[in-house]
Amino acid sequence: MSEVLLSATNLVKRFGGLAAVNDVSIDLWRNRIHAVIGPNGAGKSTLTHLLSGDLPPTTGSVSIGGKDVTGWAPERISHQGLGRSYQKTNIFLPFTVWDNVRLAAQSREAQSPWNPLGWFSDTRRVATKSVATHARCERAIELSGLKDRRRAVASTISHGEQRQLEIAMTLATEPQVLLLDEPLAGMGVAEAERMVALLLLIKREHAMLLVEHDMDAVFALADRLTVMVNGQVIASGTPAEIRADAGVQAAYLGEEH
Numbered sequence: 001m002s003e004v005l006l007s008a009t010n011l012v013k014r015f016g017g018l019a020a021v022n023d024v025s026i027d028l029w030r031n032r033i034h035a036v037i038g039p040n041g042a043g044k045s046t047l048t049h050l051l052s053g054d055l056p057p058t059t060g061s062v063s064i065g066g067k068d069v070t071g072w073a074p075e076r077i078s079h080q081g082l083g084r085s086y087q088k089t090n091i092f093l094p095f096t097v098w099d100n101v102r103l104a105a106q107s108r109e110a111q112s113p114w115n116p117l118g119w120f121s122d123t124r125r126v127a128t129k130s131v132a133t134h135a136r137c138e139r140a141i142e143l144s145g146l147k148d149r150r151r152a153v154a155s156t157i158s159h160g161e162q163r164q165l166e167i168a169m170t171l172a173t174e175p176q177v178l179l180l181d182e183p184l185a186g187m188g189v190a191e192a193e194r195m196v197a198l199l200l201l202i203k204r205e206h207a208m209l210l211v212e213h214d215m216d217a218v219f220a221l222a223d224r225l226t227v228m229v230n231g232q233v234i235a236s237g238t239p240a241e242i243r244a245d246a247g248v249q250a251a252y253l254g255e256e257h
């Protein structure tokens, strides 16, 4: 059954005189992908930072699972059920796929701030203690399609597999809501197709916000779209509604979509 897992209301983020996000409201539903599109500088990344707690909003509110999380720190919001991937990779390249996922899973349990190098020396002891962590890692790796690559060192896997690994690391924290910032960036056609299939699989159990410039992927994936320009929402609706919106065509999409 579909339900709203994250609700953002009238979010505003000002940087000095610039309103990078200007009165944006968005609901994320379980089993639905909500894509946010718009030209460079539209405010898409800033919006995801507001939802994850990486930036506090100037005004407006965010709730997750019905709980008001406005102004909470990112770690606390993560514990409330939000997972996010970043445009800039968080992968530790000298470590294996499995170790990266395990570190991400353990970040969920740690009391101290995120310090992966410190934890790494301790991982063997923690892993044997924590059957639940192990199971979470197994599931995240399997779901993200990396089962056969678990022992590979992250620096040796392909770019597309590294993006799958980021998804696995996010899933290992068992989020209800996923914020994905350009998961297809830099991918070739075959890698992009694999990632689209993966995201369709993952969405069944999650609410997902997708920021992505690859419009073929966006229109293949999104159940709803929000179009931002200069910090403001100029349109929001189904893919068919967005395709037919003359204002969106003029401002962003052009003729091909």
Ligand SMILES: Nc1ncnc2c1ncn2[C@@H]1O[C@H](COP(=O)(O)OP(=O)(O)OP(=O)(O)O)[C@@H](O)[C@H]1O
Pocket: 015, 018, 020, 038, 039, 040, 041, 042, 043, 044, 045, 046, 047
């Ligand atoms: N920390 C900051 N301080 C000042 N201005 C900022 C800051 N972060 C973002 N901005 C500005 O806010 C606006 C929105 O930026 P944002 O990165 O959210 O856009 P975007 O839609 O994600 O762009 P892109 O598609 O290029 O990633 C831009 O004008 C940007 O320069």
